[in-house]
Amino acid sequence: xxxxxxxxxxxxxxxxxxxxxxxxxxxxxxxxxxxxxxxxxxxxxxxxxxxxxxxxxxxxxxxxxxxxxxxxxxxxxxxxxxxxxxxxxxxxxxxxxxxxxxxxxxxxxxxxxxxxxxxxxxxxxxxxxxxxxxxxxxxxxxxxxxxxxxxxxxxxxxxxxxxxxxxxxxxxxxxxxxxxxxxxxxxxxxxxxxxxxx
Numbered sequence: 001x002x003x004x005x006x007x008x009x010x011x012x013x014x015x016x017x018x019x020x021x022x023x024x025x026x027x028x029x030x031x032x033x034x035x036x037x038x039x040x041x042x043x044x045x046x047x048x049x050x051x052x053x054x055x056x057x058x059x060x061x062x063x064x065x066x067x068x069x070x071x072x073x074x075x076x077x078x079x080x081x082x083x084x085x086x087x088x089x090x091x092x093x094x095x096x097x098x099x100x101x102x103x104x105x106x107x108x109x110x111x112x113x114x115x116x117x118x119x120x121x122x123x124x125x126x127x128x129x130x131x132x133x134x135x136x137x138x139x140x141x142x143x144x145x146x147x148x149x150x151x152x153x154x155x156x157x158x159x160x161x162x163x164x165x166x167x168x169x170x171x172x173x174x175x176x177x178x179x180x181x182x183x184x185x186x187x188x189x190x191x192x193x194x195x196x197x198x
Contacts, residue, residue: 003140004065013052016061016070020048023127029161032186033102046096047103051125059124062141069128069137073145076157078119106183113181113191115157121149123158142172150197160190173197 008016021044024030033047034040051072055061059074089107096103114122123145128137149156158174159181160166166176174192181189 003069003137005062005141005144006065008056008061008063008070010056012061012063013049013056015067016052016063016072017045017049019067019070019127019129020052020125021045022130023133024048024125024161027161028187029106029183029189032183033100033106034097043097047092050092050096055124062144064137064141068132069126069141071126071138071141071145072124074122074124076114076120076122078117102183109181109183110159110189113159113179115177115191115193118155120155120157121145123156139168139172142169146172146194149194153196155196156194158192160192162187163190166190166192169194 025040025044030040030044030047031037034044052061055072055074059072062071062073064070089104089111092107093100093104123142126138126141128135146156148154156174158169160169166174169192170176172194174194177191177193179191181191183189
């Protein structure tokens, strides 16, 4: 049975934010950004909303037709990143949680480690409703874009937020880039790259 997928529109914003918030509440990276669990429950959604708005502005959000999963994608050009990455990290912190330097830190680290020099599709985030995980929804959403990458000869990139999640991405053709993105006194993220398949 296939998964029906459609492009999310602005009317889906709250659904996407809720999916991301619920799916990442217990994620090790979210736990590092917001170490206090109660504070995370009341604040984490603001970070997910900022990510959602950024991708609506510059990318594409794919949504399972039944609303149980979403994937946030950006098409990254080959040219080097603009020098305003630091300003974007500061702006994100000020928007989401002004007194939380970890919001700025993670944005800066991810920007600095992002590969440049080749155009690629960037899977920024993928979320499946907690009660629907393990049904193949995430893999279907990723394959939806990877099939196009293969047709167009485009590589793809992501940062896995746990060693466990790298297994799914490996099954889809991603490989670990041989260096972790280590959060200060926190967990590691796993940058992964996928060459297009012919």
